[in-house]
Amino acid sequence: MLELYRGPLDVDSIFSSWQKWGKDKNFGAFITFVGTVREEEGIEALSFDVYEPILKKWFDDWQERANEKGAYLKMAHSIGDVPVHTSSYMAAVFSPKRRVALELIEDFVEDFKASAPIWKYDVVNGERVYARDRSQKIKGSGLLDI
Numbered sequence: 665m666l667e668l669y670r671g672p673l674d675v676d677s678i679f680s681s682w683q684k685w686g687k688d689k690n691f692g693a694f695i696t697f698v699g700t701v702r703e704e705e706g707i708e709a710l711s712f713d714v715y716e717p718i719l720k721k722w723f724d725d726w727q728e729r730a731n732e733k734g735a736y737l738k739m740a741h742s743i744g745d746v747p748v749h750t751s752s753y754m755a756a757v758f759s760p761k762r763r764v765a766l767e768l769i770e771d772f773v774e775d776f777k778a779s780a781p782i783w784k785y786d787v788v789n790g791e792r793v794y795a796r797d798r799s800q801k802i803k804g805s806g807l808l809d810i
Contacts, residue, residue, distance in 0.1 A: 666723045667740040668714060672750035678740050682756050691736070691758040693765035697773050699753035701746050709747045709787040710795070718781040726772055735759035735768055739776075745787055 667678070675698055686694040701710050723739060730737045735757055742752040755773055759765040785792040 665738050666720060667738070668716070668743055669740060670744050671742060672746045673740055673742055673752065673754055675751045675754065678754055682738055685738075686756075686758045689736075689758065691760060693759045693762040694756060695762075695765045695769045696754060696756045697769055698751050700751050701748045703748040705786070706788055707748065707786045708790070709745045710752060711745045711785040711787050711792050712742055712752060713783040713785075714741065714743050715781040722780055726775070730757065730759075730768055730772075733759070733764050733768065734761075735764050737768070737772060741782065 679696065682696070683694060701707075719741075723737070727737050736759070738754075738756045738758070740754040746752040753776075755769065755776065757765040757768045757772065759768070784795045786795050787793075
């Protein structure tokens with residue numbers, strides 16, 4: 665399940681609901697990743713824009729890969745401003761076996777960073793500044809060659 669929230673994530677609430685869901689489904693492994701906004705270079709927050717149709721397709725493709733291994737993915741991400749020391753991203757893998765979950769969480773989080781259609785901005789002195797130096801070109805983006 666892909667969940668999008670305005671502002672910072674309520675990590676405790678999301679974790680608790682995911683944990684209950686996994687317990688109810690009888691999964692033996694529940695592995696999470698939580699991304700927290702760090703205080704660096706004078707930023708007050710990060711701000712995120714999300715292109716939902718492509719993000720949903722990207723997530724659905726990953727869900728299919730996980731399901732082929734008997735696993736299930738969940739992800740939560742923020743839209744808009746997320747102050748330092750709060751969370752903008754959570755991911756989880758549920759699996760009957762820990763090895764599958766451990767491998768999937770690493771691959772999923774790394775591909776998220778490289779491929780998800782989410783644009784990040786620094787917030788400095790109340791202004792949004794595109795974080796170009798920490799952004800990656802999304803595979804397949806750009807102008808088409810004719």
